Amino acid sequence: MARSQAQDVIRCQYCEDDPAVFHCVPCGDELCPRCKIFHLKSKVPSGHNIIRLSERLHPTNQIKMCDIHPTKAYEACCKDCQVPVCITCIQEVHSEHAIGKIQELFEKQKAETEGELSKMKGQFKSEIIQRIKDFKKGEHEIKRGHENVREKMKKQAQDLIDHIRVILKEALEESEKDERKNSEEISQNTAEAERFEQNLDQLIEKFETLTESSHPVDLILYRKHNPDKFNQLKLPDKLDIVMPSFTVGQINKSQNEHQFGKFTTGKVNNVKSLDEKTQPILRSLSARRKTPSKKVLEHSLKISETKTSKKELYHVSCRDDRSAYISGDGPGILLIDRSGTELDNISTEKVSGLAVMKDGSLIYSDHYNKVIYRVSLSKQRTKLIKIEYSPEGLCCTRSGDILVCMGISNKARVVRYSSSGRKIQKFETDQNGKRLFFDPRFVCENINDDICVSDWNMSNKVVVLNKSGQPRFNYDGRVRSSAIKGEIMTRGVVTDSLGHILIAFFNNNAVHLISQDGDFLSLILTEDDGISRLYGISVDTHDNLWLVEQENACVKVYQYLS
Known part of the structure; x- marks a missing residue:
């Protein structure tokens, strides 16, 4: 030992x-x-x-x-x-x-973190445990409430059925009574008509005997004693029979609600209770739990490069980790793989923006006709949204909604639509009425629900809003001044699975990588990597970067995460 x-x-x-x-x-x-x-x-x-x-x-x-x-x-x-x-x-x-x-920075942030940690372990932990208990209790109560409502509905329905049966019985009895009355009246008229017919037959027989087989004196004397016998004949009245009828009552929605009752839906409302400082902490903790362990490469690796049949390229949107849709000068959208093989060619008018929906279908914007079209997996094209102002870039969110850039100057805005084309939100000005954009052209959603918009014209920056549309920060690349040469011109913007924001700079020939809070992290690509005139960019399901070069009409794919 x-x-x-x-x-x-x-x-x-x-x-x-x-x-x-x-x-x-x-x-x-x-x-x-x-x-x-x-x-x-x-x-x-x-x-x-x-x-x-x-x-x-x-x-x-x-x-x-x-x-x-x-x-x-x-x-x-x-x-x-x-x-x-x-x-x-x-x-x-x-x-x-x-x-x-x-x-020094560690000690300062350690003190802040320990204070936040103490609050999370104490107040937040006890509150969330109580909140979960309340939620489960609420779920039980709402279930019991709906069961009570359904029992009342069934009872009300049965009462209405019983009431209808009584009404039906009374209506049938009234009809039967009226039928007996009408039948008796017709029977009396029938008996009177039959008696008239019997008397008529007797008179006919008498007149035939007097005129054909009796002595002439008999006819003279009969007519002497019965001078008005013929004139006294009077036919019974005709019958004008009016058939019974039943007018069907009109039952519409409002009457049904009035007679049966009206159902009022239950509501589950979110009541804000945590202060503004708490929410970012909780979002950050949640993001850390879900963030995959990937790191940014020191030098991005080129996976493929493809020269396309287009004269110029503007847009790219990945369908999966092997293929992407591209569009550019002139009509038509191409589906290509990494090797440049054209898998499909979709006939369209000139395209001003495109995106892939959650179900794999394609949507694209038509600037001139002011329409968003949808192309199904079977290549069936339908008009999804008719837009007031000319649409540009668009994207599909994680929830399935559609974000669309449109308009310029005082009409510039980004609008959220449902997957069926219903308008949900409009992002145009901040809380003080100041315009958010001048010429929005590209848009994407981050993993924290932020909305990232590439704003052109006088702005030339990426504007990042929270889900409710309030500005969080702007980014124009100046923090990395050594990489900016000449006029700043932002183009495509996209996010990855880690919440990074990737921005293409057109005349600066660079792709910047920034955090979801706007901090500069890295230069993914520069002019030294042989890229030129960047326009649209997209990230596939494996976090590989696809980009299109406008003038070269090239599609390039890079790995930038390990």
């Missing part, structure tokens, strides 16, 4: 005799007390930070490498941007910013 313990002792890396008691963080050496003195006298660029060996596994004593420059360690923090930085980060991006110690 003693031998085993002796073998586990970490020896000094210098003398190799005495047990190591100290650890140098920058050098990674284990030292005994005697060698520690000599080690401190050695000169290294980064200096020495000697700690006790038992403390070396503490997170604050470990070296953390930069996410953007993996070969460089985080050595300080930018006070302006509130992020850790390596020496290369400082030189490239933060040279004019205030630089401080990582530990």
Whole structure:
């Protein structure tokens, strides 16, 4: 046992005799007390930070490498941007910013985080447990409430049925009584007519006998004594029979509600109770739980490049991880795979925007006819939405809604429609009445329900709104001034499964990657990668970036996440 313990002792890396008691963080050496003195006298660029060996596994004593420059360690923090930085980060991006110690920023944010953590463990945890109990109780109560309503409906229906049976019985009895009365009246008239017929037959027989076989004196005397016998004949009255009838009562919706009763739906209303500071924390925690473990590559890898039959390309929308729809100058939409093979050619007028719906069908906008069309999987084209202003870019949201860019200047707006074409929301001005856009052309939705709009013309920036349409931030690429040459011209905008926002810059030949909160993260592609005149961009189901170059009419696919 003693031998085993002796073998586990970490020896000094210098003398190799005495047990190591100290650890140098920058050098990674284990030292005994005697060698520690000599080690401190050695000169290294980064200096020495000697700690006790038992403390070396503490997170604050470990070296953390930069996410953007993996070969460089985080050595300080930018006070302006509130992020850790390596020496290369400082030189490239933060040279004019205030630089401080990582530990200072850590202590500040640790205190804030511990306060938030305490609140989450205490108030939020107890409240959410109670909330779940209330929800389950509410579910039970709503179920019981609907059961009571249905029982009342059944009882009311049975009462109406019983009432209708009584009404029917009375109506049938009235009809039978009237039938007996009418029949008696007709029978009396029939008997009178039969008696008249009998008397008529007797008179006919008498007149025939007097004129054909009797003595002439008999006729003379009969007529003498019965001078008005013929004139006294009077036919019974005719009968004008009016048939019975039944007028069907009109039963419409309003009468039905009045007679049967009216059903009022239950409601489940969200009552805002958490303060504004809490919501971002909870959204952030939720996003962390769902975010896949992917990292941005230091250099994007080209997967494929395709020269198309179009003269120019404007739009691309991925259908899956292997194919995408593209459109450009002139009519028609092509479906191509990564190798450039044309899988389908959809006949259309000139296209000003296109997107793929959740069911795989295609939607596209027609700027000139002011219509959104839908093309089913069987290639059946239908007119989905007729629009007041000329539509441009559009996208399908995770819920299945459609966001459409339209109009310019004081008519510029983004409108949300349902999948059936019903208008739901209009985003046009902020809370102060200030216009949000000047010329919106591309739009997409992020995983946190934010709406990202590429605004052209005088703006040339990406405007990011929350789900209710209030502005969160704008981005025009100036934070990365070294990568912007000449006039800023934003084009396509898209998001990926991590919530990153990717923006194409047309004349700057670059794709910027920013966070969902507007922080610059990386240059995915630059002019050095051989890209030119970027227009539309899209991300497939594997988070590969598809882009179209306008003038070259090329489609290129890149991997930018590991």
